Amino acid sequence: MIDNLVNKNIKDFENYTAVSNTDEVILNANENAVDIFKNNLIEKFHKKIDELNFNRYPDSDSYKLRSLFASYVDADIDETIVGVGCDEIINNILDAFVEKDEYTMSIEPTFSMYSVFTAVAGGRYASIPCGADFVPDIDKIINSVNEHNAKVLFLCSPNNPTGYTYSKEQLIKIIENTHCIIVLDEVYSDFADAQYLSLYKTYDRVIVLRTMSKAFSLAGARVGFAVAQKSTMQYLYKVKVPYNLNILSQAAAELMLENPSVMKEYLKITIKNRNELIAKLKQFSQINVYDSKSNFILIKPDNYDKVVKTAAEHKISFKYYSSKTLSDHIRISVGTKEENEKVIMLFSEVYKK
Structure with a gap:
């Protein structure tokens, strides 16, 4: 009986299963390797808790938090919205702009939840294959979006999981040759030298996503932001749930944004660790390493099954892929210097180097 009542858009979905975090070295979820908040701000947080009223609902629109974020990214507070992670904001965007059977699109491979959220919203999702080494074909993106009359185009930059980062010229070309909402997903942009949030000031179809989960090391707090022109943002507030x-x-999140120097200090260390890890991985002829400007690295190693088995034996968690596009690929989150050394030791064991 219950099967007849289920939303047909989700009936055949497989549950998203979060991986276990019981391994000794956890490098599978693109989290910050260091708990910056606990190491630097926990005492201030305890004092802040004393001022909170747990019997009252939270500020429905997170005014103070949005004010701090707006100042951080040089935006007007009315151009911002906060969500329970960027996932909630993506759903807001779909609710506001996508109707039944309308298309959303992105490149393949990219963040898998774009397609899931679209299906739940009743839309259709179409992917645009990348070229060699997962480099997007900009003309193909433009042509595909226009052919499908897509409502929303998601562009993750740096792209998860490939690490590809778009140039400003590429983004402008896409924007000016399409007519849809462009969601510029910059949740990993703190790790890159290419940030284009300011594009929203020129184009009212651009919505930029940012997060506290990655560079700011607050994945457990689930705080995401979007920035767009007021004329665009008004529609996201029409579908936003109160007290979210x-x-x-x-x-x-307020404490982190009041103390951004704490994040920036660790950010430099993460970037240094990433660059060193990429260089060491490239010393293995058996590993194809994709360049990355994020806090993760995509690789395709020879003897994939042995790598998986050896990692399990050493209690090291990586992100493994089963899709045709990413078959035998592994995504490695950048860890601490010590964790990265364990990764190199693992591959040295696999390849007897």
């Missing part, structure tokens, strides 16, 4: 972000997440 709890008081603890608001308080933690």
Whole structure:
């Protein structure tokens, strides 16, 4: 009986299963390897908790938090929205702009949840294959979007999981030759030297996503942001649920944005560790290493099954892929210097180097 009542858009979905975090070295979810918040701001957080009223709902629109974020990215507060992670904001975008059977698109491979959220919203999702080494074909993106009359185009930059980062010229070319909403997903942009949030000021069809989960090391708080022109942002607020972000997440994110130098200090270390890890991985002729400007690295190693088995034996978690496009590929989150050394030791064991 219950099967007859289920939303047909999700009936055949497979549950998203989060990987276990019981391994000794956890490098599978693109999290920050260091708990910056606990190491630097926990005492201030305890004092902040004393000021909170847990019997009251949180600030429905997270005004103080948005004010701090707006100042951080040089935006007007009315051009911002906060969500329970960027996932909630992506759903807001789909609710506001995509109707039944309308298309959303992105390149393949990219963040897998774009397609899932689109299906749940009743839309259709079409992917645009990349070229060699997962480099996007800009003309193909433009032509595909226009052929499908797509409502929304998601562009993740740096792209998860390939690490590809678009240039400003590429993004402008796409924007000016299409007519859809462009969601510029910059959740990993803190790790790159290419950030284009300011494009929203020129184009009212551009919505930029940012997060506290990656460089700011607050994945557990689930805080995401979007920035867009007021004329665009007004529609996201029409579908936003009230009181969406709890008081603890608001308080933690406020503290991080009040102390951005804490994040920037660790950011330099992460970038240094990433570059060193890429260089060491490239010393193995058996590993194809994709360049990355993010906090993760995509590789395609020879003897894939042995790598998986050896990693499990050493209690090291990587992200493994089963899709045709990413068959035998592994995504490695950048860890601490010590964790990265264990990764290199693992591959040295596999390839007897």
